[in-house]
Structures are given as C-alpha cells and as structure tokens.
Amino acid sequence: MTRAPHLAARLQGFGTTVFAEMSALAVATGSINLGQGFPDYPGPPAVLDTARAAIGTPADQYPPGPGIPELRAAIAEHVQRFGGHAYDPADEVLVTAGATEAVAAALLAFLEPGDEVVLFEPMYDSYAAGIAMAGGVARPVPLRPPADGAGRWTFDPEELRAAVTPRSRLLLLNTPHNPTGKVFTRPELATLSALAMEHELLVLADEVYEHLVFSGARHASIATLPGMRERTLVVSSAGKTFNVTGWKIGWICGPAPLVSAVRTAKQFLTYVNGGPLQPAVAAGLRMADDYFTGIARDLEYRRDVLVQGLTDAGLPVICPEATYFATADVRPVQPDGDGLAFCRTLPTRAGLVAIPSGVFYDPAHAHLGRHLVRFAFCKSDDVLGEAVERLRRLA
C-alpha cells in the first residue's frame, strides 16, 4: 500500500500500479509486453486520414461541450445500427475524454458520499478509483472462473443480491468484460435488470469491447432490455474499436436527464478534448458493417494463437469470448500459485510481461484471483509469434 505524504485519504492505496511496474520491467529486460492492452498495429486509414486532414483547420479549437454534432449524430446512428436502440443526438449523446472520463463523470454526477456501487470483480482498474474519488463505496461481487477452461465465468445471483443494500445507488456493468473476456448472456442481463428495477438502481454499462466479440458469443446492451432504457447509461469509446487507444474519444448515451447530469460533471473535468479527432471517429463509426465484423474475426485469430501458445506451455487458459485478453492459471508452472511472483519472474524466465489478475480485485478478495494472470493478444503476427516461441521456455 502506497502512502504518499500529501495524498488525500480517499486516494490512499491508488498510488503506484502494477501496470507501471510491469511496463518498466518490460523495458528494462527487453521483454515483449503482453501486459497493457493496446494494439501495436494502426487503425483504419479512413479514420487516420480524416484526423490528419482536420489538423490545421478550425477543428483544432474547442469543439462544442457535448461534442461536435457530426460525431454525436454518428454515435446515435451507430448505436441504432448495431444495438437497435435510438438516442437523440441533441441531448442523449455526450462525447467524453475516453470511456474513462464518461465513467468517472457519471460516478461524480450520481453518487452522494457513502452511496454504494455494485459491480463485478475482477474489475477494470479505473472503477475502484473512480468510485473512491466520488466518495462512493464499491460493493464487488465475484465472477467465478469455470472449473475447466471450456466453461464460462459465472456469478452467484444470491451473492449479487447480498451486495445490494439500502445505500446502493448504481450498478456498474462491464460487458464484454475486461479482464475475463466474458460476454454477459441475455439471461444474465435479465437477472441484472430485474435487480436494478426492484432496487431502483441506475445502471452504468461500459461496453468499450462491443465489437471485439468472437464466434459463439453475442453482445447485447442491458439498455435494450424491457424497462432498462430509462435507467441506463451506456459508455463506449473509439480506442478499442479503431486501434487508437491514445486518442481518448469516448461517449455516453442515455435518457436526456441522466446525460445532462453527467455533462454537469464532465464540463468541469476536461470540458472538451480531441477536436480534430472527433470528425475522424465520426467517419469510423460510419464505416460499413464488414469493418466491424472484420476486426472481431482478426482478433479471434490472434486469441487462438495466444491461447494455443499458453496451452502448449502448460498453462490452462480460460478461453475469452471477447476483448483483448486471455486469462491463464499459473499453478502448473508456479507451484506456490502466486500470479504476482510469476509475473515478476516471467521477464527473466521467458522474456515476456503479463499482469497478475489479483490487481483487478478488491484487496479483501485478491485471493480469488491470486493464481490467475492476464495476457493481451492484440499484437501483430511477428510479436505474437515471438511471444508464443518464448512461452515454450516455460514448458
């Protein structure tokens, strides 16, 4: 636990991250970094060229607070095309500085001090910090790994129920899910929506991996379930869909009063960002369907390469249904079952870097993910091929 001298109490424990430690280790040892999830291949030319053309034009100046009209219209069209639900670009769509700001602004907009947020763990690393900064309290519900690699991550509806209290304000749902690669099924979404309606919870749905879903799984937004539109805010982002994780163009969609509340917080966080990138993301969102199916098929192939490599190296894998990440059980090659120790020695053992899944849990529950490690497969053929080659050193 980090205790920086002047760090506010609500941020104690969020000081240094294992992501920084592992990235530094990768550099220091010349290892292949399969830790942080970013692609090492470029985005589609239609998107990149539009951004280049916009630089040096008035698009370099402050865009309108909610985002340029063209991008808001493209977001609404895109949601309608792939999700089948309608949002009014005038007041139901807000452009944000990445999905991260959308989530943070929503937490700041809706949480009173002490309000509770129900969410699944392992969880994306910004959630716990975002909840803490908003004065809220995280109530994590564990996702359980399958008994064998062919199964799916599941949750116990009773554990979910037990996490809801009179202080619960919000359900934060990430599907497709990082780090597990789980895609919540329709019956699971129905369980969650019944709970949200019964307890009058707002739902904040982080769907940044909406297009990175593999054969056999299907993404659905909880906002499309009966009765859910009015209480749900859906977050997505250009980063994962267009291989531009450094652009930080995200958005949040929902009924006007909820989006208006988020805008109130957002306007004093960044106000606006990425002027010349906004028309480029609009162009991307308007690309034909085959771009979106193509990126899923391409990434599925990369998943298969890494999953086979991990399996051949003696690491059982929980095969992801979506996202950039595969989770492996290190116990066969790390007898003490310590994923963090495994990750600290992996650079010298095999010239690779990965992330111990324990960091995605509430510290009180970290034992649930102690033996698990997350590997990213959003890497070019050469890099992935070399990574698989190096994994053989573990066998």
Ligand SMILES: *Cc1c(COP(=O)(O)O)cnc(C)c1O
């Ligand atoms: C990458 C990621 C984000 C961050 O998206 P940005 O648009 O870069 O802010 C948010 N949520 C999840 C689950 C992610 O994996």
